[in-house]
Amino acid sequence: MATQRMILGVDVGGTNVVVGTVPEDGSTVHGLRQVKTRVRNGADAVVHQIETLIGESLEATRRTVGDTFEVAGVGIGAPGPLDTTRGIVLLTPNLGWRDYPLRDRVSATVDLPATLDNDANCAIFGEWWRGAARGASHVIGLTIGTGIGGGIILDGQIYHGSSDIAAEFGHMTIDSTGRQCGCGNYGCLEAYASGTAIAARARESAEAGADTNLGQFVDGDLSSLSAAVVYEAASRGDELALEVIKDTARFLGAGVSNLINIFNPEVVVICGGVTAAGDRLFTPLRAEVRRRAFRPAVEGCRIVAGDLVGTAGVFGAVAAFKVQTWGAA
Amino acid sequence: MATQRMILGVDVGGTNVVVGTVPEDGSTVHGLRQVKTRVRNGADAVVHQIETLIGESLEATRRTVGDTFEVAGVGIGAPGPLDTTRGIVLLTPNLGWRDYPLRDRVSATVDLPATLDNDANCAIFGEWWRGAARGASHVIGLTIGTGIGGGIILDGQIYHGSSDIAAEFGHMTIDSTGRQCGCGNYGCLEAYASGTAIAARARESAEAGADTNLGQFVDGDLSSLSAAVVYEAASRGDELALEVIKDTARFLGAGVSNLINIFNPEVVVICGGVTAAGDRLFTPLRAEVRRRAFRPAVEGCRIVAGDLVGTAGVFGAVAAFKVQTWGAA
Numbered sequence: 001m002a003t004q005r006m007i008l009g010v011d012v013g014g015t016n017v018v019v020g021t022v023p024e025d026g027s028t029v030h031g032l033r034q035v036k037t038r039v040r041n042g043a044d045a046v047v048h049q050i051e052t053l054i055g056e057s058l059e060a061t062r063r064t065v066g067d068t069f070e071v072a073g074v075g076i077g078a079p080g081p082l083d084t085t086r087g088i089v090l091l092t093p094n095l096g097w098r099d100y101p102l103r104d105r106v107s108a109t110v111d112l113p114a115t116l117d118n119d120a121n122c123a124i125f126g127e128w129w130r131g132a133a134r135g136a137s138h139v140i141g142l143t144i145g146t147g148i149g150g151g152i153i154l155d156g157q158i159y160h161g162s163s164d165i166a167a168e169f170g171h172m173t174i175d176s177t178g179r180q181c182g183c184g185n186y187g188c189l190e191a192y193a194s195g196t197a198i199a200a201r202a203r204e205s206a207e208a209g210a211d212t213n214l215g216q217f218v219d220g221d222l223s224s225l226s227a228a229v230v231y232e233a234a235s236r237g238d239e240l241a242l243e244v245i246k247d248t249a250r251f252l253g254a255g256v257s258n259l260i261n262i263f264n265p266e267v268v269v270i271c272g273g274v275t276a277a278g279d280r281l282f283t284p285l286r287a288e289v290r291r292r293a294f295r296p297a298v299e300g301c302r303i304v305a306g307d308l309v310g311t312a313g314v315f316g317a318v319a320a321f322k323v324q325t326w327g328a329a
Numbered sequence: 330m331a332t333q334r335m336i337l338g339v340d341v342g343g344t345n346v347v348v349g350t351v352p353e354d355g356s357t358v359h360g361l362r363q364v365k366t367r368v369r370n371g372a373d374a375v376v377h378q379i380e381t382l383i384g385e386s387l388e389a390t391r392r393t394v395g396d397t398f399e400v401a402g403v404g405i406g407a408p409g410p411l412d413t414t415r416g417i418v419l420l421t422p423n424l425g426w427r428d429y430p431l432r433d434r435v436s437a438t439v440d441l442p443a444t445l446d447n448d449a450n451c452a453i454f455g456e457w458w459r460g461a462a463r464g465a466s467h468v469i470g471l472t473i474g475t476g477i478g479g480g481i482i483l484d485g486q487i488y489h490g491s492s493d494i495a496a497e498f499g500h501m502t503i504d505s506t507g508r509q510c511g512c513g514n515y516g517c518l519e520a521y522a523s524g525t526a527i528a529a530r531a532r533e534s535a536e537a538g539a540d541t542n543l544g545q546f547v548d549g550d551l552s553s554l555s556a557a558v559v560y561e562a563a564s565r566g567d568e569l570a571l572e573v574i575k576d577t578a579r580f581l582g583a584g585v586s587n588l589i590n591i592f593n594p595e596v597v598v599i600c601g602g603v604t605a606a607g608d609r610l611f612t613p614l615r616a617e618v619r620r621r622a623f624r625p626a627v628e629g630c631r632i633v634a635g636d637l638v639g640t641a642g643v644f645g646a647v648a649a650f651k652v653q654t655w656g657a658a
Contacts, residue, residue, distance in 0.1 A: 081625060152591075161593025161594065162467045165593045166592055167591065173587055174502055174503070174504075175507075178504075183623075185586075187504075250505075254502045254505040258501045258502055261497040262479075262495065264489070264493070264494045264495040294494060296492060297492070300491055
């Protein structure tokens with residue numbers, strides 16, 4: 001029986017670390033493992049978590065497919081900014097790392113070749129490789145969770161820009177005199193349409209006396225309101241929650257229209273927690289984009305939710321390993 | 330004596346048609362000719378103008394370098410949207426053409442191979458090939474005249490998107506509830522920072538009673554105020570004109586910051602009439618970008634005026650011919 005080649009995918013986030021074992025054709029993922037990121041104990045502790053998860057994932061994979069596989073290496077996705085060539089995390093506000101050689105630490109720990117790429121880039125690359133954007137040559141994606149990240153996939157490659165910091169779609173200005181963003185700038189898309197901003201807008205309106213049952217979802221403590229609660233309340237018909245999602249579609253529509261006018265892509269794929277809002281978000285989003293962007297560019301472009309919920313980053317990290325190692329995914 | 334290979338560059342605009350003869354190394358341009366575009370008589374009349382200009386340009390080139398050259402073909406830049414593969418102008422609001430096979434008409438008329446690309450793309454490609462963005466792998470450019478066009482040059486190639494309509498930077502939303510644009514949308518960059526918008530903002534302020542001598546530049550007829558007059562008045566110290574340019578820098582700064590956050594380019598090159606405002610525009614523009622965009626992306630990026638005033642489109646059309654014909658410029 002022929003030996004199958006597998007690649008480990010590692011998705012390091014501020015909340016979770018996810019690891020899976022993926023056959024090189026990307027047909028599935030074996031031994032998917034996820035733990036809370038041990039943020040407080042520093043970067044070496046996270047490398048230790050990755051080592052443990054890799055061991056567990058390989059063990060689970062062996063139980064599934066037997067011993068008939070070899071492991072080519074480890075693709076890692078992590079928050080940036082990064083230096084992908086040197087495999088270094090330059091700075092992660094969420095994790096508190098600075099100039100950390102994540103790629104080589106993981107590689108040395110598990111004695112396998114490794115590559116490093118940006119987590120949002122990997123998520124969108126995963127959707128291109130095995131998900132909702134499969135087969136497209138011009139793919140733009142947004143990952144909308146706590147913040148907003150982005151990815152640009154052109155001709156089957158991640159577009160990195162001149163120093164690995166391209167695709168910062170969250171900090172696109174959509175209202176130059178608007179709401180202040182965590183980055184200090186005013187009117188960034190992230191200040192309106194991230195999970196954090198969605199929760200904040202809902203909270204502000206509820207506190208201002210809007211007609212809503214949102215308080216019941218959080219035992220009356222509006223300070224603990226999250227975007228997920230807003231989506232849940234909307235699904236139960238809460239007026240304010242529905243309004244907040246409609247507004248989100250409008251803001252996001254301005255940002256997506258900009259990206260469509262700039263890139264003329266075949267697909268815009270939207271990943272992350274926000275996709276839980278479903279058609280309540282996507283229907284008005286598509287309408288806003290039709291209103292705003294160039295008609296021929298809109299007509300040639302699908303706007304879709306990501307397929308690979310929870311695993312896009314793992315698949316994308318594997319695809320990025322393939323590109324960095326062999327030239328193509 | 331070896332035969333030198335030359336390529337004709339044709340830049341078709343709503344105002345002028347410009348033609349030049351360029352050696353394949355792009356070292357210079359011979360026989361530069363320019364006439365007002367004969368808009369009213371339809372597309373065939375413009376092809377006839379191109380034919381005449383090509384004849385004149387070649388004749389002038391012969392007088393300069395003798396008969397020791399051959400002509401490989403004609404690169405044409407024209408306003409879009411276009412189908413570059415089929416060489417067709419799909420629609421030009423300024424010229425009133427629809428589905429016009431410009432490339433093949435020119436080719437048949439002068440009996441030479443021809444290529445067609447977008448005029449703004451060509452201008453920025455020219456600046457990459459022989460101008461202010463030479464040597465850079467990630468180039469973003471804006472052409473700011475009557476409207477705002479754009480170009481994306483990655484690894485020595487024009488980025489076209491999936492259907493030749495990428496780089497519509499003029500219709501990037503920077504104020505989602507802002508000033509209405511000619512395209513019908515609200516808050517487009519073009520509605521604030523195009524030559525038309527610069528003139529309109531100056532006129533509105535003058536009519537509202539701002540302290541200004543702008544009226545003296547136009548014999549008291551503010552309706553005939555142009556952006557060029559605003560730049561001229563600013564150079565003579567007119568307060569309102571200076572203010573209008575400073576505001577332009579702020580709006581343009583939001584747009585350029587978006588492009589820097591999205592593309593992480595080495596160079597942003599700004600071409601067209603607006604460069605006549607000089608440092609009065611560029612100094613506050615760079616300051617606004619430093620305030621808005623990601624620091625590492627800003628630090629790695631020059632923001633410069635185009636070098637090839639009046640010829641960027643010709644050089645770029647020639648470079649585009651080389652890429653379409655031989656694969657590289």
